[in-house]
Amino acid sequence: MHSDVLKSKRTLLLIAAGLALSFLVERSGLVSSYVLQILMYVGINIILTLSLNLVNGYMGEFSVGHAGFMAVGAYMASIVTVWVFRNSLGWLAFPVAILAGGAAAAGTSLIVAIPSFRTRGDYLAIVTLAFNMIVKSLLENIEALGGPRGFLGMNRLTNLVWVYVWCAITIYIIRNFVYSNYGRAMLSIREDEVASNLVSVNTRQTKVLVFVISAFFAGVAGALFAHLVQFINPRTFSIQKSTDILVMVYLGGIGSIFGSILGATVYTVLLELLRPLGVWRWVVGPLMLVVLMITRPTGIMGLREFLGFVPREERAERRKEGTAIAAASR
Amino acid sequence: MPLLHVEQLTHYFGGLRAVSDFNLDLHEGEVVGLIGPNGAGKTTVFNLITGVYRPTRGRIQLDGKDLVGMQSCDIVSMGIARTFQTIRLFRELSVLDNVRIGHFSQARYSVGAALFRSGPFRRQEERVRERAYELLETFNLSRYASSPAKALPYGEQRRLEIARALASNPKILLLDEPAAGMNPNEIDRLLETIAWLKDRFGLTIFLIEHQMRVVMGICERILVLDFGETIAEGTPDEIRTNPRVLEAYLGKEAS
Amino acid sequence: MAEPLLSIRDLHVSYGNIKAVRGISLDVEEGQIVTLIGANGAGKSTTLRAISGLVRPSAGSVVFRGMELSKLAPHRVVEAGIAHVPEGRGIFANLTVYENLKLATYSRKDRDRIPADEERVFALFPRLKERLSQMAGTLSGGEQQMLAVARALMTRGRIMLLDEPSMGLSPILVQEIFKVIAEINEAGTTILLVEQNANMALKVAHHGYVLQTGEIVLAGAAEDLASDPRVREAYLGG
Numbered sequence: 001m002h003s004d005v006l007k008s009k010r011t012l013l014l015i016a017a018g019l020a021l022s023f024l025v026e027r028s029g030l031v032s033s034y035v036l037q038i039l040m041y042v043g044i045n046i047i048l049t050l051s052l053n054l055v056n057g058y059m060g061e062f063s064v065g066h067a068g069f070m071a072v073g074a075y076m077a078s079i080v081t082v083w084v085f086r087n088s089l090g091w092l093a094f095p096v097a098i099l100a101g102g103a104a105a106a107g108t109s110l111i112v113a114i115p116s117f118r119t120r121g122d123y124l125a126i127v128t129l130a131f132n133m134i135v136k137s138l139l140e141n142i143e144a145l146g147g148p149r150g151f152l153g154m155n156r157l158t159n160l161v162w163v164y165v166w167c168a169i170t171i172y173i174i175r176n177f178v179y180s181n182y183g184r185a186m187l188s189i190r191e192d193e194v195a196s197n198l199v200s201v202n203t204r205q206t207k208v209l210v211f212v213i214s215a216f217f218a219g220v221a222g223a224l225f226a227h228l229v230q231f232i233n234p235r236t237f238s239i240q241k242s243t244d245i246l247v248m249v250y251l252g253g254i255g256s257i258f259g260s261i262l263g264a265t266v267y268t269v270l271l272e273l274l275r276p277l278g279v280w281r282w283v284v285g286p287l288m289l290v291v292l293m294i295t296r297p298t299g300i301m302g303l304r305e306f307l308g309f310v311p312r313e314e315r316a317e318r319r320k321e322g323t324a325i326a327a328a329s330r
Numbered sequence: 331m332p333l334l335h336v337e338q339l340t341h342y343f344g345g346l347r348a349v350s351d352f353n354l355d356l357h358e359g360e361v362v363g364l365i366g367p368n369g370a371g372k373t374t375v376f377n378l379i380t381g382v383y384r385p386t387r388g389r390i391q392l393d394g395k396d397l398v399g400m401q402s403c404d405i406v407s408m409g410i411a412r413t414f415q416t417i418r419l420f421r422e423l424s425v426l427d428n429v430r431i432g433h434f435s436q437a438r439y440s441v442g443a444a445l446f447r448s449g450p451f452r453r454q455e456e457r458v459r460e461r462a463y464e465l466l467e468t469f470n471l472s473r474y475a476s477s478p479a480k481a482l483p484y485g486e487q488r489r490l491e492i493a494r495a496l497a498s499n500p501k502i503l504l505l506d507e508p509a510a511g512m513n514p515n516e517i518d519r520l521l522e523t524i525a526w527l528k529d530r531f532g533l534t535i536f537l538i539e540h541q542m543r544v545v546m547g548i549c550e551r552i553l554v555l556d557f558g559e560t561i562a563e564g565t566p567d568e569i570r571t572n573p574r575v576l577e578a579y580l581g582k583e584a585s
Numbered sequence: 586m587a588e589p590l591l592s593i594r595d596l597h598v599s600y601g602n603i604k605a606v607r608g609i610s611l612d613v614e615e616g617q618i619v620t621l622i623g624a625n626g627a628g629k630s631t632t633l634r635a636i637s638g639l640v641r642p643s644a645g646s647v648v649f650r651g652m653e654l655s656k657l658a659p660h661r662v663v664e665a666g667i668a669h670v671p672e673g674r675g676i677f678a679n680l681t682v683y684e685n686l687k688l689a690t691y692s693r694k695d696r697d698r699i700p701a702d703e704e705r706v707f708a709l710f711p712r713l714k715e716r717l718s719q720m721a722g723t724l725s726g727g728e729q730q731m732l733a734v735a736r737a738l739m740t741r742g743r744i745m746l747l748d749e750p751s752m753g754l755s756p757i758l759v760q761e762i763f764k765v766i767a768e769i770n771e772a773g774t775t776i777l778l779v780e781q782n783a784n785m786a787l788k789v790a791h792h793g794y795v796l797q798t799g800e801i802v803l804a805g806a807a808e809d810l811a812s813d814p815r816v817r818e819a820y821l822g823g
Contacts, residue, residue: 176446177445180445181444182444184430184434191421191423192418194382195420201403201434368754369712369727373726415726415753481603483625484625507726507753511672511752513782514821540753540754579757
């Protein structure tokens with residue numbers, strides 16, 4: 001018990017240290033503004049990857065239009081800061097805008113989720129693909145939102161501290177979800193949906209719930225992104241963007257928080273390093289996806305988790321893993 | 331009043347009649363067997379009772395409440411649990427998680443409580459964990475708790491499936507060929523387990539089985555299905571000597 | 586006597602750190618039915634899987650008609666003349682019964698003999714003939730088992746590996762399937778049979794091996810094993 005308290009203190013300390021560090025890096029000028037920008041992209045991509053991992057990795061469905069939800073979040077948050085708050089209030093308005101972005105994306109996802117989860121099968125991929133395209137062309141055709149030219153006027157409200165905070169919130173919430181009754185239900189759907197329903201799991205409700213949470217965080221990422229680049233247009237949220245997120249999920253590893261952090265970091269940095277390749281660098285993502293699917297379809301971490309992301313009550317069992325089987329086979 | 335009342339249950343697959351006018355009254359504490367040739371519609375009856383298929387016609391009532399049209403998860407939560415002909419465990423998940431998922435409908439906390447690990451969440455989770463461990467202990471599986479289900483030997487996987495089914499606190503347990511793939515010696519042990527389960531959990535059992543050792547050994551009453559129709563019903567002794575059953579199902583050597 | 590058709594020497598197979606088979610040696614003479622009996626997890630299915638190349642042995646040899654099999658890919662093993670009916674059937678659920686049977690003849694050279702074999706299979710399993718155009722996945726469990734055996738017959742291997750053919754079958758079909766096994770054998774196919782129904786298996790087999798935790802603990806003529814008190818107590822239910 002005593003050591004438990006110590007350990008949870010250590011976790012809090014670690015989180016606080018991260019916060020301080022992000023503040024320091026942001027303000028001190030220790031790194032160039034270019035590196036700072038990359039760090040923020042990494043953070044936003046972690047949120048996107050982790051949230052998609054929920055649907056594709058943990059639940060085993062195949063959603064391919066994550067950028068669509070990101071777009072909804074980006075536009076909604078921008079509308080809130082630019083039109084509602086008229087760029088006043090500064091920092092205070094930002095959390096409201098981010099939450100509004102997440103909520104809008106979550107609301108939109110209900111429209112996608114309810115019809116596509118009514119039946120069993122592979123409809124989700126097609127429906128989400130169509131959704132991504134519809135969002136993009138809708139935005140291109142709404143003149144009030146700038147149409148194809150895009151939406152601007154946002155202040156640069158996003159900084160490394162905000163990105164860090166939202167990353168931490170995303171990881172915390174998703175971890176809690178995964179290690180709960182609902183999370184286990186989500187995993188059982190991946191394993192065997194029919195059996196899941198027949199051991200009392202309400203699979204239909206669980207699927208909608210997971211999808212909505214996933215979209216919420218995509219919306220949050222979109223909001224952060226919009227207030228980082230200060231200019232968004234529909235093209236940013238194309239299938240290409242969705243594919244990038246898929247690559248990060250499958251690179252880092254399905255069903256793993258640590259995997260998503262790894263995948264998002266490696267891929268974001270890699271794309272930056274490959275900048276000299278010019279347009280050819282956009283071949284890298286799809287190509288990596290193909291190679292990964294063939295060679296290691298579950299990704300680097302593939303269903304494994306870094307112990308630090310496992311709640312303490314669950315950890316004891318993980319440690320024993322393997323020893324029981326070895327004992328049993330003897 | 332019977333615990334489970336099934337009346338004129340009929341089901342078509344396209345033009346094919348899989349089950350026709352199936353009737354069953356299951357009383358509390360009974361062990362009833364369902365036998366019949368392969369393809370006679372036995373598993374279909376299970377699927378109809380548990381809401382996997384919606385019957386074309388007929389009535390299914392548990393404690394007087396209609397089940398037709400309900401989702402499987404709700405039927406299971408009301409007290410009818412089952413196992414499967416071929417093992418359907420959540421293979422990649424731990425043995426403990428398999429059983430905890432069976433407790434799904436009993437962990438009563440909101441999504442919000444889960445996302446922020448509130449007090450009620452922790453208490454409920456602790457309770458679910460304790461009960462899951464109790465079940466594992468009962469089935470002598472607790473030493474495997476953290477191993478993935480797929481790593482268990484076959485016999486243990488069968489036991490885990492029953493443990494998972496019992497997690498939902500059923501009144502009625504449907505067993506679909508529990509002795510499949512077991513040798514006579516293992517079957518004898520299974521019989522002991524089933525008899526003991528029945529008493530320990532106050533269960534009513536309805537089972538499909540081809541191993542006469544099981545059916546004749548524990549069933550008080552047996553129904554025989556052939557081409558979706560009930561061709562015989564009676565005690566093991568009556569069934570054993572029924573000429574129609576001998577011809578369609580048991581064969582000469584069994585008598 | 587001539588060299589055995591199939592000869593296994595000191596076979597070891599592991600799954601991760603679990604040793605499923607630990608040094609099994611056995612012979613299958615041409616024209617015989619040889620059965621492996623034992624409890625669940627004794628390594629019976631694993632032995633069959635090692636023969637047909639579905640798992641790689643960590644040590645030992647599998648020699649079939651003078652040819653080392655343990656390094657061959659599964660489809661080469663089939664071409665060499667080994668037909669495996671796996672536990673759980675492994676049929677193609679989304680193909681029709683007929684397509685499943687046709688696929689089995691894929692690597693056969695003696696095309697002209699296929700129609701006759703088809704007739705033979707339909708005579709054995711009239712139920713399958715009634716359901717030729719039905720998707721295999723919609724067959725009942727027992728019918729799928731029949732299809733799996735029928736498919737193995739269609740490959741016309743020199744030896745057939747049968748993994749629990751009676752699993753999930755009604756008593757009458759169990760009797761029938763063992764009759765079929767005897768018939769197939771009389772027509773010239775050698776059979777290696779894994780069965781939980783040890784009573785029936787020992788009745789139909791010439792020779793038997795008893796496996797326990799990955800090792801052979803008893804071997805002998807089938808009738809001797811059937812009357813051995815140790816076997817009776819452990820596997821035949823007293």
